[in-house]
Amino acid sequence: MLYLDGIRGLAAFFVLLHHFCLAFYPAYYTHEMADSHLNGMELVYDNTFFSFLTSGSFCVHIFFVLSGYVLSRKYYRENDLGIIIASAQKRYLRLFIPVGATLLFSYILLQVGAYYNVQAAAITGSHEWLGGFWTFPRPAIVFLKSFLWETMFLGNNQYDTTMWTMSIELYGSMLVFALLALTHNSRNKGVMLVLTSVALVAMGKTQYICFVLGISFNYLELRPPALSSPVRVLLSTGLMVAGCMLGSYEIHGDTKPFFAHLPPVVKAMRGIYHIAGGYFVILAVLLSPRLQAFFSSRLLRFLGFISFSLYLLHCLIIGSLGSALFLRLHESMGYNGAVAVVFAVTLAVVVGLSYLMARYVDVKAMQVAGYCHKRWFKQG
Numbered sequence: 001m002l003y004l005d006g007i008r009g010l011a012a013f014f015v016l017l018h019h020f021c022l023a024f025y026p027a028y029y030t031h032e033m034a035d036s037h038l039n040g041m042e043l044v045y046d047n048t049f050f051s052f053l054t055s056g057s058f059c060v061h062i063f064f065v066l067s068g069y070v071l072s073r074k075y076y077r078e079n080d081l082g083i084i085i086a087s088a089q090k091r092y093l094r095l096f097i098p099v100g101a102t103l104l105f106s107y108i109l110l111q112v113g114a115y116y117n118v119q120a121a122a123i124t125g126s127h128e129w130l131g132g133f134w135t136f137p138r139p140a141i142v143f144l145k146s147f148l149w150e151t152m153f154l155g156n157n158q159y160d161t162t163m164w165t166m167s168i169e170l171y172g173s174m175l176v177f178a179l180l181a182l183t184h185n186s187r188n189k190g191v192m193l194v195l196t197s198v199a200l201v202a203m204g205k206t207q208y209i210c211f212v213l214g215i216s217f218n219y220l221e222l223r224p225p226a227l228s229s230p231v232r233v234l235l236s237t238g239l240m241v242a243g244c245m246l247g248s249y250e251i252h253g254d255t256k257p258f259f260a261h262l263p264p265v266v267k268a269m270r271g272i273y274h275i276a277g278g279y280f281v282i283l284a285v286l287l288s289p290r291l292q293a294f295f296s297s298r299l300l301r302f303l304g305f306i307s308f309s310l311y312l313l314h315c316l317i318i319g320s321l322g323s324a325l326f327l328r329l330h331e332s333m334g335y336n337g338a339v340a341v342v343f344a345v346t347l348a349v350v351v352g353l354s355y356l357m358a359r360y361v362d363v364k365a366m367q368v369a370g371y372c373h374k375r376w377f378k379q380g
Contacts, residue, residue, distance in 0.1 A: 162312060
């Protein structure tokens with residue numbers, strides 16, 4: 001299933017693009033011409049279908065759907081309850097170790113005065129986003145709270161804005177394990193998935209539907225539909241286009257013409273556009289051998305390997321090295337020339353650090369989680 005890593009890797013790269021645009025081209029999200037650095041091209045771009053390329057929320061929902069699928073896949077093939085129990089026992093450590101390392105790295109950067117985001121935001125105009133980070137009082141207390149419980153259990157993202165997803169990822173993972181354990185050897189698994197989704201909608205916890213939708217892909221893989229090649233191509237293409245179009249929806253006040261003309265009943269469902277979009281994209285890949293080959297390419301598989309580390313680290317590099325470099329270059333090179341150099345350097349540094357973290361922290365986290373599981377939980 002190498003293409004799943006490819007999907008995750010490309011989505012992580014798009015999240016980096018999203019945050020880079022927020023930092024240096026704020027008109028992209030404020031929709032104010034006064035904030036533009038490209039003569040209004042940011043506003044034009046954001047009103048197009050192609051804005052899914054920088055839709056952070058869309059990509060995060062892809063992560064959540066993938067988690068539901070990957071975490072349940074082995075169980076569906078072996079029907080072994082022990083797989084679910086072991087996965088649940090290892091999940092916290094597997095997530096926390098990279099998160100804890102990132103929090104510590106961010107705290108060190110703050111303590112040594114390496115963040116220049118506030119100064120950079122005064123020039124870029126990204127006051128609401130870039131300028132608001134790492135300005136809180138009592139940084140040591142905030143770090144300890146974040147490290148010990150608030151990030152993993154409450155989604156505290158003061159030290160890294162991406163970490164609002166960590167509590168959702170943890171609880172969503174446990175939801176997957178609980179659903180599979182409660183319906184073990186039951187003939188009504190599908191019914192329970194539907195009822196759980198309805199309950200999540202009623203409670204306003206729509207993001208957790210992603211994990212349930214991810215579980216549903218196992219039925220498609222175990223009982224693949226008999227589709228002719230032309231039908232498969234048409235269906236996967238339609239799903240990919242529909243998924244990306246839904247992914248382009250701007251959750252903070254969309255102005256795209258093709259959403260403005262939708263029927264009211266469809267507009268009322270805007271809260272699940274990115275969820276449905278993420279589901280459609282992954283479904284399109286599962287149905288298309290060509291898309292699977294594309295997402296299995298060496299570059300995308302490499303991005304998949306470093307994706308979690310890249311996701312955690314990139315905002316720290318934008319706020320420190322990226323902002324400092326921009327402050328040094330913008331007067332001599334001009335605004336957009338400086339931003340181009342900053343992007344190239346930021347990308348290179350983020351990829352390099354992400355590789356090191358993936359190899360020496362992320363992989364080790366899985367090993368440590370496995371060791372602790374055998375040491376503390378496994379009998380015999």
